[in-house]
Amino acid sequence: MGETMSKQFEEQGGSATMDPNLLRRWLTSALVNRTLSPRLQQKRRASYERQRSKAAARHRVEYFHQLDDSYSHLAAQLLKPLLERYDIELVCHLVSGPSGKNAAEPALMARQSVYDAHCIAPNYGLSFPKLQSAAPDPGLVEQALGILAAQNPRDYVNCAVPVGEALWSGDKASLASLAAQFGCASAAKSTACLRAGNARRAALGHYAGAMFYYAGEWYWGVDRLHYLEMRLQQLNAQLGPQEELLAPRPEIVSGPLKDNGSLQLEVFFSLRSPYSAISFDRTLKLARETGIELVLRPVLPMVMRGVPITLQKGLYIFADAAREARISGVAFGPFYDPIGEPVRRCYSLYPWACEQGKGAELLSSFMGCAFAEGVNTKKSKGLKRVVEKAGLDWRQAQKILGKPGWQAILEENRQAMYAAGLWGVPSFRLVDTSAGEGGEQLTALWGQDRLWLISRQIQSRLALNNRYNSEANDG
Numbered sequence: 001m002g003e004t005m006s007k008q009f010e011e012q013g014g015s016a017t018m019d020p021n022l023l024r025r026w027l028t029s030a031l032v033n034r035t036l037s038p039r040l041q042q043k044r045r046a047s048y049e050r051q052r053s054k055a056a057a058r059h060r061v062e063y064f065h066q067l068d069d070s071y072s073h074l075a076a077q078l079l080k081p082l083l084e085r086y087d088i089e090l091v092c093h094l095v096s097g098p099s100g101k102n103a104a105e106p107a108l109m110a111r112q113s114v115y116d117a118h119c120i121a122p123n124y125g126l127s128f129p130k131l132q133s134a135a136p137d138p139g140l141v142e143q144a145l146g147i148l149a150a151q152n153p154r155d156y157v158n159c160a161v162p163v164g165e166a167l168w169s170g171d172k173a174s175l176a177s178l179a180a181q182f183g184c185a186s187a188a189k190s191t192a193c194l195r196a197g198n199a200r201r202a203a204l205g206h207y208a209g210a211m212f213y214y215a216g217e218w219y220w221g222v223d224r225l226h227y228l229e230m231r232l233q234q235l236n237a238q239l240g241p242q243e244e245l246l247a248p249r250p251e252i253v254s255g256p257l258k259d260n261g262s263l264q265l266e267v268f269f270s271l272r273s274p275y276s277a278i279s280f281d282r283t284l285k286l287a288r289e290t291g292i293e294l295v296l297r298p299v300l301p302m303v304m305r306g307v308p309i310t311l312q313k314g315l316y317i318f319a320d321a322a323r324e325a326r327i328s329g330v331a332f333g334p335f336y337d338p339i340g341e342p343v344r345r346c347y348s349l350y351p352w353a354c355e356q357g358k359g360a361e362l363l364s365s366f367m368g369c370a371f372a373e374g375v376n377t378k379k380s381k382g383l384k385r386v387v388e389k390a391g392l393d394w395r396q397a398q399k400i401l402g403k404p405g406w407q408a409i410l411e412e413n414r415q416a417m418y419a420a421g422l423w424g425v426p427s428f429r430l431v432d433t434s435a436g437e438g439g440e441q442l443t444a445l446w447g448q449d450r451l452w453l454i455s456r457q458i459q460s461r462l463a464l465n466n467r468y469n470s471e472a473n474d475g
Contacts, residue, residue: 022378025337033374035315036322036333048215049235058089059214059237061228064201065148065160066095066209068110068141070117070128071221073164075210077126078225079157081246086229086237092156093197094148095209101308102207105423110134112421112446119445119453123250124222129169136167142190143175149185149193205312218316222247223449227323249327250452252282254289257462262434263292265454268417269426271343271363272301274321276426277371278330279448280364283426286451290458293433296360297413298350299425301343305414324448334374338366342377346386347406349397358390365390420444428454432461 034040052059063079066072083090097103111134121128136144144167151159159182166174185193204213210221212228219228225247233242267283269276287294303309318335325332338346346366353362366386369375375382387397420429420441427446431439443457 025339025378028339029335029337029374032315032318032337033334035319036335038326044216045231052215059087059232059235060089060091062091062093062200062204062213064093064095064197064206064209064211064213066097067144067148067164067167068135069097069209070113070168071210071223073161073168074117074121074124074126074128075212075221075225076160076164078222078246079160082225083157085239085243085246086232087239088232088237090153090157092153092160093200094145094193095197095201096194097209098207101310102313104302104307104309107134108418108421108423112444115421116445116450119443120222120450123453123456124247126222127165129165137170140167140170140172140175142187143179143184145190145194146184146187147175147179147182149190150183155182206316207310207312218320220320223249224320227327249449250456252286252452252455253459254286254455255459257290257459257466259291259293259458259462261293262432262465263290263458263461264295264431264433264439265292265458266295266297266416266420266429266431267426268297268299268413268422268429269363270299270301271346271366271370272304272337272339273425274318274332274335274371275324275448277367278321278325278328278332279426279451280367282328282330282451283428284360284364286455286458290455290462292458296363297416298347298363299410299414299417300347301339302424303339304343331368331372333372335371336374336376336382338370338377340378342370342383345383345401346377347410348402348404349387349392349400350406351409352397352400353390353392356392358392361390362387362392422446430454430457430461432465434465 061082063075065076079090079092082088097106103109114134117128118130144163147163148156148160159178163175163178165171166178201207201211206213206218208220212219212221212225214228214231217227217231219225226245226249229245229247232238265283265287269280284294286292299305322332324330346362349362350359353359366377369382369386369389370377375385377383377386383397383401384394387394417423417427420427421444422429424446426448427444428450429444430442432442433439442461443454445453
């Protein structure tokens with residue numbers, strides 16, 4: 001550890017002989033806080049723009065297309081509109097999917113992403129073919145790869161969408177026709193293109209498909225394209241007058257309909273998840289405003305469940321969560337990593353907090369302190385702040401702190417999450433409890449950026465239930 005950082009660590013109560021896990025937690029927090037700095041981001045952006053202007057270069061956007069990734073097919077539909085609207089040089093790369101520690105639960109991810117793509121496409125004015133399986137046929141993927149690997153940049157943009165449409169539809173005849181029309185590269189050239197795309201992505205510091213890269217920052221698919229557009233517009237890179245964004249984020253709606261006790265929303269989250277932290281209070285607000293029953297289902301953080309995560313992936317997640325928080329008006333940073341004992345100690349208080357009617361308040365307080373105030377929740381002083389901020393008595397909490405019993409609750413929640421086809425947090429499961437014993441699962445979605453979709457599905461189901469009840473009464 002450098003001399004400056006060592007001094008900062010000691011000023012906050014650390015020492016050179018301290019538990020290495022505590023040192024690691026502090027170093028992670030310091031690195032994340034530096035990454036999250038808006039001021040540093042602005043300096044980096046200004047530096048990139050100075051270099052571009054000095055070289056008299058165009059705005060260069062790189063796109064990484066993964067053929068067997070449903071989000072890449074949605075993103076491909078916006079490549080041509082992006083070129084028509086902005087003065088950019090668009091460079092497209094073919095890549096394979098995440099691997100190793102960057103690929104948590106790949107089978108569940110593939111199945112969920114296809115379902116998710118079907119759900120979100122119409123809201124962005126896009127389309128996604130109806131496919132019965134979680135992934136396209138490997139043989140068709142290989143043929144599609146050959147077609148795209150044979151294209152120059154201009155033709156790539158024109159044929160990526162029809163190729164993806166045929167691939168995800170399982171339409172062998174259409175894919176063969178496209179191969180005849182656009183040409184098809186040899187297996188050796190296709191493999192070389194894939195390796196080159198993977199190498200370029202790795203050199204720039206990422207691991208996933210459907211990613212846009214511009215001047216030091218990453219933008220994931222249609223869900224983050226609006227950030228890239230806003231940045232290009234700030235640089236006056238539009239080809240014409242100021243226009244609406246190609247892919248604006250849909251808003252969360254809480255009306256006009258209110259629930260009468262028919263719907264239940266289960267929320268799976270963890271206390272160390274930045275995406276959970278920035279969406280938790282907004283989820284509580286949605287439940288209050290719509291009147292639906294909210295069931296909180298906390299789980300252990302993925303890394304505490306033995307699911308590894310790379311530093312590369314972790315830093316991207318925190319940087320992405322920070323900008324998501326800013327656009328949503330949610331406080332985020334400074335951060336102090338609560339992984340390990342702090343999370344366990346807070347969870348040990350959760351059953352007691354629920355008995356006091358303060359379960360949600362305790363969880364909200366903990367995430368707010370860890371992710372927005374930089375409170376060291378490892379220390380009793382920090383946890384005392386969490387407890388009292390939630391409106392609970394610290395003296396009573398100390399008597400309960402660390403007691404067992406909470407583990408079974410969290411394990412039950414984890415199993416329920418996996419049974420719903422989910423694995424990561426936050427995740428949402430919407431259930432119609434009026435539809436017989438156990439209710440009817442209406443949808444199960446992963447990610448804080450699906451809260452807007454959950455809100456719309458609530459309204460759609462309430463409208464359907466209202467019509468059904470009206471017709472039943474008339475009959």
